[in-house]
Amino acid sequence: MLIQQKKNRKNRWVGLCSKGEIEMKKVNQNRLIQTFQHLVEMDSPSLGERQVGQFLAEQLTALGLSVSEDDAGIQLGGNCGNLYCHWEGSDNGGKEAPLLFSAHLDTVEPSRGKKAVILPDGTIRSAGDTVLGADDFAGVAAILEAVRTIAEKKLPHREIELLFSVAEEIYSGGATHFNYEQLKAKEAYVLDLSGPIGNCAYRAPTIFAFTAEFEGKSAHAGFAPETGANAIAAAAKAIASIRQGRVAESLTVNIGKIEGGTARNIVSDYCLVQGEIRSNPHALSVEQYEKIKNHFTKVAQTFGVNVSFSHQIGCMAYETPKELPVVQRVKHACEACGIPFKLIETFGGSDNNHFVRHGMSGVVLACGMRDCHSTKEQSHVDELTRAARLVVQIMTDVTGDSTREKEAEGRI
Numbered sequence: 001m002l003i004q005q006k007k008n009r010k011n012r013w014v015g016l017c018s019k020g021e022i023e024m025k026k027v028n029q030n031r032l033i034q035t036f037q038h039l040v041e042m043d044s045p046s047l048g049e050r051q052v053g054q055f056l057a058e059q060l061t062a063l064g065l066s067v068s069e070d071d072a073g074i075q076l077g078g079n080c081g082n083l084y085c086h087w088e089g090s091d092n093g094g095k096e097a098p099l100l101f102s103a104h105l106d107t108v109e110p111s112r113g114k115k116a117v118i119l120p121d122g123t124i125r126s127a128g129d130t131v132l133g134a135d136d137f138a139g140v141a142a143i144l145e146a147v148r149t150i151a152e153k154k155l156p157h158r159e160i161e162l163l164f165s166v167a168e169e170i171y172s173g174g175a176t177h178f179n180y181e182q183l184k185a186k187e188a189y190v191l192d193l194s195g196p197i198g199n200c201a202y203r204a205p206t207i208f209a210f211t212a213e214f215e216g217k218s219a220h221a222g223f224a225p226e227t228g229a230n231a232i233a234a235a236a237k238a239i240a241s242i243r244q245g246r247v248a249e250s251l252t253v254n255i256g257k258i259e260g261g262t263a264r265n266i267v268s269d270y271c272l273v274q275g276e277i278r279s280n281p282h283a284l285s286v287e288q289y290e291k292i293k294n295h296f297t298k299v300a301q302t303f304g305v306n307v308s309f310s311h312q313i314g315c316m317a318y319e320t321p322k323e324l325p326v327v328q329r330v331k332h333a334c335e336a337c338g339i340p341f342k343l344i345e346t347f348g349g350s351d352n353n354h355f356v357r358h359g360m361s362g363v364v365l366a367c368g369m370r371d372c373h374s375t376k377e378q379s380h381v382d383e384l385t386r387a388a389r390l391v392v393q394i395m396t397d398v399t400g401d402s403t404r405e406k407e408a409e410g411r412i
């Protein structure tokens with residue numbers, strides 16, 4: 001319930017929670033942190049998410065949600081599929097537009113035997129030899145705690161859909177195999193972003209992976225080097241003469257792996273080069289890839305070496321318009337919770353790239369993770385709490401969308 005409306009033309013949805021509402025929508029911090037620790041202690045590498053999936057399915061079923069698992073695990077060679085959960089809206093909130101919340105179940109390596117250590121200042125880190133897994137158990141824990149809080153306190157809420165995806169860390173494998181036709185929601189909130197709570201990513205890049213295979217001719221390096229064609233030499237020159245790093249404001253190029261040759265006394269007949277291009281918009285990646293292909297081919301020819309290419313588009317760039325309800329709802333919820341709202345661009349991919357590609361409007365929300373994909377990964381008790389609180393606020397935003405528009409126009 002909004003008891004105060006700020007008179008601000010730009011922020012027409014601004015509302016502050018009443019004291020009673022703040023109290024009602026408080027999450028259970030102890031339960032949240034215990035859940036987070038429990039999640040962290042479960043091994044859940046990409047394609048090995050079964051234990052976590054089982055835990056979540058049990059918890060959410062007990063809370064009254066219908067839970068189903070798809071066959072993404074089978075298709076990808078993993079042991080768990082995507083979990084899709086549906087929660088009917090409450091009597092006084094069920095008529096509002098349904099919303100989708102999502103987080104992924106897998107964590108990057110090193111991840112076996114993780115333990116969450118809570119420091120006196122509230123910082124949560126791993127024991128030091130594994131990642132923490134806040135990416136993305138922070139998101140999973142926030143969503144679960146929000147549902148528990150709303151169910152326990154019987155708060156009015158919208159119709160909610162949840163998608164817990166598998167294999168996100170390997171090019172969004174689960175999200176790629178998910179059947180989007182079953183979704184009712186048109187708005188997606190993906191909890192999978194580092195940085196302060198209130199950060200909301202509305203723009204993300206294409207991730208374009210490519211492989212170049214240089215094929216030369218082997219020869220004895222001492223007896224007959226002139227009869228060979230050195231694939232490593234060709235690849236080295238080709239790589240050295242392209243620009244890498246931030247090539248333009250919204251365009252990065254990286255050669256991340258090379259592999260080739262057989263022995264030090266043999267002119268190498270093969271060299272594999274793997275790289276990645278990121279850009280927004282998508283067309284920049286395609287353009288850059290063509291440039292790299294042409295350049296590699298020309299260089300290889302001077303060595304008498306052939307080069308062949310293959311590529312894979314990991315995800316497609318998107319930009320969610322800032323004025324859409326999916327963005328405005330987060331802004332409004334942050335203001336109601338006293339959390340600074342910040343729209344940001346990210347240069348990382350997420351399942352949201354796939355949601356947008358399937359016609360949804362989506363954003364990625366910070367949920368309490370820092371220094372991800374490293375053994376220094378951290379979270380914080382306060383951040384996890386704020387993330388869960390923010391999810392509660394969005395789920396329980398049952399002021400009718402149409403009513404709100406009328407309010408903003410001063411018609412009510």
Ligand SMILES: [Zn+2]
Pocket residue numbers: 104135136168192
């Ligand atoms: Zn993630």
